[in-house]
Amino acid sequence: MKALLVGEYRDGKLLGSTYELLAFAQKIGAQAAMFLVGSEAALPQFDGPLYLADAKAAGEFNPALHKQLLLQVIEQEQPELIVLAHSSYGWDLAPRLALALKCAQISEVLGYAEGAFLAPACNAKLRRTLKPATARAVVTLQAGAFSLPGEPAGTPQVKPLSIQAAVGGLEFVGYEAAQKAAVDLSRAEIIVSAGRGIGKKENVEMIAALAKALGGELGASRPVVDAEWVDHSRQVGTTGQTVAPRLYVACGISGAIQHLAGMKKSDFILAVNTDKEAPIGEVADVLVVADVKQFAPALAEKASTL
Numbered sequence: 001m002k003a004l005l006v007g008e009y010r011d012g013k014l015l016g017s018t019y020e021l022l023a024f025a026q027k028i029g030a031q032a033a034m035f036l037v038g039s040e041a042a043l044p045q046f047d048g049p050l051y052l053a054d055a056k057a058a059g060e061f062n063p064a065l066h067k068q069l070l071l072q073v074i075e076q077e078q079p080e081l082i083v084l085a086h087s088s089y090g091w092d093l094a095p096r097l098a099l100a101l102k103c104a105q106i107s108e109v110l111g112y113a114e115g116a117f118l119a120p121a122c123n124a125k126l127r128r129t130l131k132p133a134t135a136r137a138v139v140t141l142q143a144g145a146f147s148l149p150g151e152p153a154g155t156p157q158v159k160p161l162s163i164q165a166a167v168g169g170l171e172f173v174g175y176e177a178a179q180k181a182a183v184d185l186s187r188a189e190i191i192v193s194a195g196r197g198i199g200k201k202e203n204v205e206m207i208a209a210l211a212k213a214l215g216g217e218l219g220a221s222r223p224v225v226d227a228e229w230v231d232h233s234r235q236v237g238t239t240g241q242t243v244a245p246r247l248y249v250a251c252g253i254s255g256a257i258q259h260l261a262g263m264k265k266s267d268f269i270l271a272v273n274t275d276k277e278a279p280i281g282e283v284a285d286v287l288v289v290a291d292v293k294q295f296a297p298a299l300a301e302k303a304s305t306l
């Protein structure tokens with residue numbers, strides 16, 4: 001199988017997600033070619049053809065123009081799979097490509113086996129297996145779902161792409177940095193995070209009290225932040241902060257891949273969940289099957305007497 005990987009580049013740097021695309025291609029045994037709007041100064045390490053459009057001429061984020069360039073490469077390479085990261089760049093470009101190619105598009109792929117893709121469903125509560133109904137498919141990969149077994153290696157054969165004219169009425173103006181997180185969780189040694197399982201806003205105080213008793217910081221999963229129980233500056237995960245504390249306590253957090261991507265490198269993970277089958281158990285060093293409303297105050301009381 002042939003796969004065309006759409007690498008990502010930002011502000012002069014190749015993004016790490018590009019290597020996740022390579023890891024996926026390796027995992028499924030696909031022959032990989034890559035498309036990148038980037039620069040000669042920041043090339044990915046891999047052996048294979050690299051179609052390179054200069055970011056200064058093509059704009060780092062211009063899905064209309066990038067789609068046109070990609071269609072030229074697809075015409076030449078004839079890949080069965082076009083693979084992008086499930087990022088703001090990927091989820092903008094992927095449907096445009098699928099529409100132009102009249103082929104299937106599958107988002108947030110977590111795995112692959114025997115021609116079928118594993119992807120989340122129902123707000124990541126379930127996983128489904130999808131087989132594209134067309135011979136070709138455009139897929140986006142969940143952040144953190146695939147990683148290379150070792151260090152990347154190799155030298156691509158660069159094939160420069162020429163940019164004729166701007167298309168689609170879009171012009172890349174630039175990026176604007178989001179407000180810096182008020183709390184830098186990446187430096188915290190202990191983090192106690194609240195998930196939807198805490199039940200209601202009033203219970204955040206109970207989790208914050210446990211964090212305080214353990215000498216740590218309060219963190220949160222995305223639903224807790226979306227419900228405005230906790231500020232976004234404390235969100236852990238792909239759209240929050242990436243943390244690696246000595247101790248991470250996950251309170252009422254199921255363990256969706258977007259949350260795990262932000263905390264799975266913690267030294268020791270203690271999870272509290274009423275569901276003994278919760279996916280957080282796969283990464284936790286200890287899974288306490290209990291109601292967090294009983295466990296958190298009890299642990300906080302114990303910790304404050306030490």
Ligand code: FAD
Binds near residue numbers: 237254255274275
């Ligand atoms: P749920 O999945 O609802 O889990 C609640 C858990 O609490 C369950 O396991 C349940 O058994 C348990 N529970 C219930 N009651 C109790 C109780 N009394 N005591 C103990 N346990 C209890 N999520 C993030 O966290 N961070 C991100 O950065 C992030 N980015 C995302 C980006 C994208 C593009 C997308 C699509 C999703 C993202 N998500 C992110 C959302 C993610 O998919 C999950 O929906 C989310 O992580 C689930 O949060 P949760 O575990 O708190 O809630």
